[in-house]
Amino acid sequence: MKLRNIAKRAIYDAQSSVEAKLSSDILNGDWFWRLARSDALVEIQARLPQIRIGPHDKPLWTSSRKGTYVSSETWELLREKKVEIVWWKMVLFPHAIPKHAFILWLAMQNRLITGDQLIRWGYNGDVKCLFDHNQMESREHMFFECSFRYQIWKFCMLRCRVNNPSVIWGEIMQLGISQWGNNALKGILCHLVLGSVVYNLWCTRNDIKHSSQPSTEEQLLKKILWKVQSRLARKGKFPKTRENLILASSWNSPADLLL
Secondary structure: OHHHHHHHHHHHHOOOOOOOOHHHHEEOOEEOOOOOOOHHHHHHHHHHHHOOOOOOOOOOOOOOOOOOOOHHHHHHHHOOOOOOOOOHHHHOOOOOOHHHHHHHHHHHOOOOOOHHHHHHOOOOOOOEOOOOOOOEOOHHHHHHHOHHHHHHHHHHHHHOOOOOOOOOHHHHHHHHHHHOOOOOHHHHHHHHHHHHHHHHHHHHHHHHHOOOOOOOHHHHHHHHHHHHHHHHHHHOOEOOOHHHHHHHHHOOOOHHHEO
């Protein structure tokens, strides 16, 4: 707003208008401006000699390296730049399941409406975990300090050849960033399992919360495993290594999963 006001004032002081063309300030091939009547106009006129007027002048888009309009470069100029989120590849990767990715994204930012969130908003009702009924419900307790949910998590991660997976949310995130961040079959399986477990546990929690018929542990595991298996069958083609053969067998994957 400040720059706009300065520009408008300078145009007024120059006895010009916003509709005026640049040619109205050029006379006989040189700059022709009226006597300056403000500090802003003095500064503008002092810089004009640096701009040479030639017979082949053309307009340039100054935000572009080539002087022409490029939408991507203009967007980079206009957008608000922030620090890159280090965990984004755990949520958005080529094999990701969209609805799983959305709930996982909310969980990553601790924006799921859990019991501890409700307490902060002034809720006075029961906010205990709906599975073990011992601890206050929070993201950290849900994923995966709760003993029931941990058994689901552990069972699925064992199929990914990860023994004794952590119950601490922060440690799981660090592991996902440092060791699962590639396109190897094991890394993709771990990402898919995390998204599927978080999504299905959250849905089951909501079923209990709203008096719907919740899935049993067996049904819950079946949903998680089926989603991961079907996603791999549709999207995957991986090298036929020893580890991949073991993983494919563990997940009952089709023979054409490996090249």
